[in-house]
Amino acid sequence: MNGTFQVVSPREFPVRLGNLTFYAAGWKLSGTRQYAQQGGVQGAAYVTNTSCRARQLVLDGKFCFADSPAEVVLALDSAIRERTLFAFDLRDLRFFGTSLAAYTISETAAQGVLPCQLTLIAPNALSRVTAETEGGST
Structure with missing residues (x-):
């Protein structure tokens, strides 16, 4: 079989x-x-009212931990209970004022890896991440 393959x-x-x-x-x-x-x-039929709803962001991935997953689980549980707000960048999008709505953890036998799905609510408008230079943003 001849050809070029991309890994x-x-x-x-x-x-x-x-x-x-x-x-x-x-x-x-x-x-x-x-x-x-x-x-x-x-x-x-008449439209009497309209509004933009908060965005829902579902992240699939993992947390890495050293000894016990308890630190991760307790931090996620606390974030839901206390309505902690987060700000972060993901793929050139800036999310701010987001809160954790749900998490699903499924521990496997992998050492130090905790597979997880997070559902976050982003009520604020999204923005694009801009490249920053020494004098400020461009």
């Missing part, structure tokens, strides 16, 4: 959540505009 290696995107670093292997972002409708007298 594709999986990438991970580090996301800082407080004192933890999450290594995202994949992510999904959902945005929605909600419409309220009301029927008119003659049966026509």
